[in-house]
Amino acid sequence: TLLKREEIKKGYVLACQSEVMDDVVVEIPPESRAEGKILIDKDAQRFRALYAPMKEQVFFKYEPLIQKIYLELSPSSLQDNISDHLRLYRSIKRQKKIAIMQTGLKVIRALPYILRNNDWKITATLGTRGGTVEIIQVEKGNTTAKNFAVAIDVGTSTVVAHLVDLNNFETIDAEATYNSQMIYGEEVTRRIIYAELKGEHKLREAIVDDINNLITTLVSRNNIRLSDLMAIVCAGNTTMIHFLLELNPSYIRKEPYIPVCTCPPPIRAAEIGIKINPRGLLYSLPSIASWVGADTTAGILATGLYQANELTMLIDVGTNGEIVIGDKDWMVCCSASAGPAFEGSGVRNGMRAAEGAIERVKISEEGEIQYTTIGKGKPKGICGSGLVDTVAELFKAGFINRSGRLNPKINSKVRDINGELEFLLVPSSQTATKDEIVINRADIENLLRAKAAIFAGIKVLTKILSIEFSDIKRIYLAGGFGNYLNKENAITLGLIPDVEREKVQFVGNTAILGAKMALLSNDAFDTAYWISKNITYYDLITYPDYMDEFMSAKFLPHTDINEFPTVMEKIKRAV
Numbered sequence: 001t002l003l004k005r006e007e008i009k010k011g012y013v014l015a016c017q018s019e020v021m022d023d024v025v026v027e028i029p030p031e032s033r034a035e036g037k038i039l040i041d042k043d044a045q046r047f048r049a050l051y052a053p054m055k056e057q058v059f060f061k062y063e064p065l066i067q068k069i070y071l072e073l074s075p076s077s078l079q080d081n082i083s084d085h086l087r088l089y090r091s092i093k094r095q096k097k098i099a100i101m102q103t104g105l106k107v108i109r110a111l112p113y114i115l116r117n118n119d120w121k122i123t124a125t126l127g128t129r130g131g132t133v134e135i136i137q138v139e140k141g142n143t144t145a146k147n148f149a150v151a152i153d154v155g156t157s158t159v160v161a162h163l164v165d166l167n168n169f170e171t172i173d174a175e176a177t178y179n180s181q182m183i184y185g186e187e188v189t190r191r192i193i194y195a196e197l198k199g200e201h202k203l204r205e206a207i208v209d210d211i212n213n214l215i216t217t218l219v220s221r222n223n224i225r226l227s228d229l230m231a232i233v234c235a236g237n238t239t240m241i242h243f244l245l246e247l248n249p250s251y252i253r254k255e256p257y258i259p260v261c262t263c264p265p266p267i268r269a270a271e272i273g274i275k276i277n278p279r280g281l282l283y284s285l286p287s288i289a290s291w292v293g294a295d296t297t298a299g300i301l302a303t304g305l306y307q308a309n310e311l312t313m314l315i316d317v318g319t320n321g322e323i324v325i326g327d328k329d330w331m332v333c334c335s336a337s338a339g340p341a342f343e344g345s346g347v348r349n350g351m352r353a354a355e356g357a358i359e360r361v362k363i364s365e366e367g368e369i370q371y372t373t374i375g376k377g378k379p380k381g382i383c384g385s386g387l388v389d390t391v392a393e394l395f396k397a398g399f400i401n402r403s404g405r406l407n408p409k410i411n412s413k414v415r416d417i418n419g420e421l422e423f424l425l426v427p428s429s430q431t432a433t434k435d436e437i438v439i440n441r442a443d444i445e446n447l448l449r450a451k452a453a454i455f456a457g458i459k460v461l462t463k464i465l466s467i468e469f470s471d472i473k474r475i476y477l478a479g480g481f482g483n484y485l486n487k488e489n490a491i492t493l494g495l496i497p498d499v500e501r502e503k504v505q506f507v508g509n510t511a512i513l514g515a516k517m518a519l520l521s522n523d524a525f526d527t528a529y530w531i532s533k534n535i536t537y538y539d540l541i542t543y544p545d546y547m548d549e550f551m552s553a554k555f556l557p558h559t560d561i562n563e564f565p566t567v568m569e570k571i572k573r574a575v
Contacts, residue, residue, distance in 0.1 A: 005418075060521035064166045065128045065283060066136070066230045068144040069095055073120040084111040088135070092124060100132040106279070107135055114138055125230055127281050128522055129266045136230060136279050146228045148172075150215060150276070151515035153295065154207065154236030154244055155179060156188055156319050157343050157352065160512050161214040163222065166230075169520050173222055175214045178352070180206040181243065186340050187319060188239040192249045203243040208273045215276065229276035232269055233283045233519040235511040237293030237320055238262065241284050245272060252290045257539065262287040262532065283525070285518055286532035291335035291539070296322045298514025299478050300531050301524060303507055306331060310473035313458070315496065316510075318342055318479045321454040324535070325461050325472070331535040332465065336457030341450040342384040349381045349425075349437045356380030356432055358425070359484055363393035367411040369425060378432035382425070382439075385484040390425065390439055391447050392489035395556045396571060399423060402556045404444040451495040452553035457540055458497065459549045464538060469497040478510040491567060494557030498564040 003012050015026075071091045074080060082090070085108055089101055114122055118140040125136040125147075147167050153160040160176040181203055184194040195203050211232075219226055234244065238259050242249040245267075247260040269275075269282040285294035296316060299305075305312045307328045314324040321338040324331060344350035344357065351357050355375035361382075362370040371386070373379045382390065394400045399407060399414060406421040408414050413424045422440040431437055462469065475496060477485060487504050490496050496504065507513075518525040540546045552559040561568045 060517065060524040060527070062169060062520060063522045064149070064169075064520050065233070065518070065522060065525060066147065066149055066166055066281070067096075067126045068123055068147045068166075069126065070123050070142045070144050071095075071121070073115065073122070075120050084115055088124065088138070092126070092135070096126070096133075098126075098133045101135060102129070102132050103135045104279070107138055110138060114140055127231065127266075128525070129281065134281075136281065137277070146224075147230065148224055148228050149231040149233070149519055150218070150229060151512055151519050152211060152214075152232060152234045152236075153509060153511040153515065154211075154234050154240045155295075155511070156237065156240060157182065157186075157340075159207070159210045159214065160509060161211065161218060162512055162516060163218040163224075164516060164519060166520070171516070173218050175217050177210055177214060180210050186343075186345055187337075188237065189253050191243070192239060192253050195243070195248075196250050200243065200246045200248060204246040204272060207240070207244050212273070212275050215274075226275055227277045230280045231283065231519065232274060232276065232280070233285065233515045235285045235294045235298040235515040237295055238287040238290055239293070241287060241294060245284070257290040259287065259290050262289070263529065283518070285515060285525075285528050288333060288532050288535055289335075289537040289539075291320065291337075292322050292333050292537055294528075294532075295511035295514075296324060296333065297528050297532050298512075298518070299476075299507075299510035300324060300331070300514075300535070301517055301528050302510040302513035303476050303478075305476070306527070306531050306534075308474070311467070311471055312474045312476065313472050314476045314478060314510075315454065315458070316478045317454065317485065317495070321457060323454070323457045323461060325465065325467075326535070331531075332461060332538060333535055334457050334461055334538045334540050336453040336540060338450040338453045339446070341387065341446040344381065344383040344387065346446045347382065347387060347443045348440055349435075350387065350443070351381035351383055353383040353385070353484070357383035358386035358390075358437070359383055360486070361386050361389035361393055361425070363390070363397050363399070365397045367397070367399075367413045371426070378430065379426050379437055380432045382437060385486070387439075387443070387447055388451075388493055388495070389486055389489050390423075391444055391556075392486075392492040394423060394439070394444075396492060400444065400556070404441070404448050404556060406441065406444075447493075448554050448556070451493050452550050455494055455496070455553040455558070456546055456549035459553070460540060460543055460546050461538065463545060464543075469499055472497070472499065473503065475499065475504045476507045476510075477504065478507050491564070492557060494553060494555070494564060494567075498557070498566055 073087055073091045123139045123143045127134050127136045149164050149166055151162045157179055158176055159179050162174045163172045165172055181191055185191040239249050239252055251258050263286040264284040266281045266283050269280045270278050285297050287293040299314055305314055311327050316322040319340050321336040324333040340346055344352050356377055357374045358371045358379045359374050360372040406414050408421055415422055422438040424438055426437040428434050428436045491498055518528050557564040557567050
């Protein structure tokens with residue numbers, strides 16, 4: 001990144017090129033601040049509503065991982081003289097068909113007092129744990145009305161938490177924050193390198209602090225006690241789950257790219273510092289491979305791809321672009337490292353999807369620009385969806401050619417600044433920062449590389465499977481970013497295949513949806529494990545064709561225009 005003369009005059013410096021000799025005051029420009037609330041997923045007020053957006057609706061038996069049951073035990077006597085422990089088991093089995101139960105020492109120690117001091121009327125909290133059911137805690141009286149849990153999407157850039165009532169399967173509230181690990185690197189590989197140098201504990205502390213802050217906000221806003229939270233279910237990529245559990249992630253990035261664990265067992269949340277009920281459990285959904293994680297497993301679960309009757313593709317658009325193709329008979333997947341451009345990073349005026357970010361753009365052939373911002377205020381910068389719109393619109397309007405080069409002869413908005421061409425998107429008089437928002441050649445190249453990585457991954461998978469795009473009957477676009485994409489512009493850019501538009505469906509944050517499904521149903525939780533064991537992972541680094549496909553996909557929309565016939569038909573010009 002190079003600074004403009006105007007920026008230097010204003011006192012901007014490159015921190016990475018500056019040596020601090022004394023105390024300093026650092027001012028972070030507004031467009032770079034992670035301030036204010038970010039967009040959160042507040043859909044799915046009821047369990048069945050989780051599936052409403054998907055054509056393949058999947059319904060599991062409602063049986064949450066954590067259940068509370070009220071018990072009125074018969075008092076001990078000379079005639080009925082079994083131990084308190086077995087008496088508790090017997091009473092539970094009269095209500096629930098449970099083959100194997102286990103109990104911790106803390107619960108057993110408390111039993112004689114809590115039973116006799118409360119007229120043998122208690123509430124037992126049961127949790128699924130490793131093929132058995134654990135009696136997590138025993139409380140006096142009837143507390144079944146207070147049974148809550150949290151589903152969490154542990155994302156590379158953002159962390160999303162949903163508070164769930166396990167009695168009526170309602171999503172009570174939702175909250176999100178930026179992942180504090182970003183100070184150690186925006187991409188997971190950089191964070192792995194940091195962990196190798198400084199230790200995994202700092203990465204764990206950062207994400208645990210984020211989760212605790214989200215939970216504290218949710219419970220305080222809804223008058224719930226932390227002790228009423230009995231479980232957390234997490235979905236995230238393989239590296240993020242390693243950081244959360246403080247597992248060594250080093251070998252994920254080193255050949256042959258092996259994780260420590262893809263199916264972590266349930267643990268006490270308190271073991272890693274998460275502040276819910278001290279005996280509450282933390283469940284991590286299973287990952288598939290080093291570079292295809294539990295968030296993809298959750299996505300497959302939420303969309304029902306694993307039991308689709310027709311060939312279906314799931315694309316999680318983000319820093320690590322995961323791609324899944326399959327149906328009820330088979331599934332394959334891969335990961336294409338797209339980089340942070342879709343998150344607004346690596347772009348001169350880029351920012352994450354926060355208040356003030358340009359998220360929609362329309363450009364006419366005359367250069368007239370229409371845009372909308374998150375929060376409807378003055379723009380501070382441009383986020384991923386706005387960047388996709390901008391480049392696609394510039395291409396359709398003739399401002400850039402197929403290689404992404406700006407044409408200086410088209411319009412005065414294309415300017416030559418010190419030998420670098422740029423397009424003026426928003427003048428300084430209209431921005432919140434009083435600085436211009438522009439798109440330059442480097443920005444366009446970053447986006448083209450990102451979209452090329454994902455499309456090349458799609459192309460390689462179809463080659464391996466010997467199928468055509470026309471064979472795919474449905475394409476799901478997942479991820480918080482995918483939820484705000486313009487379908488037509490995504491195809492114009494060459495990010496996704498040129499298929500019938502009705503085949504493309506946005507499904508939002510399927511990681512959090514899948515996590516909630518697993519939380520609310522033991523069957524869904526078991527299905528997530530089945531998915532992770534019954535899908536074939538392809539590592540693109542072992543396929544020479546990938547780099548060829550990547551280079552071909554770096555053009556708009558592609559080197560081979562026959563791949564995008566409807567796009568080229570609409571443009572109808574020599575580009």
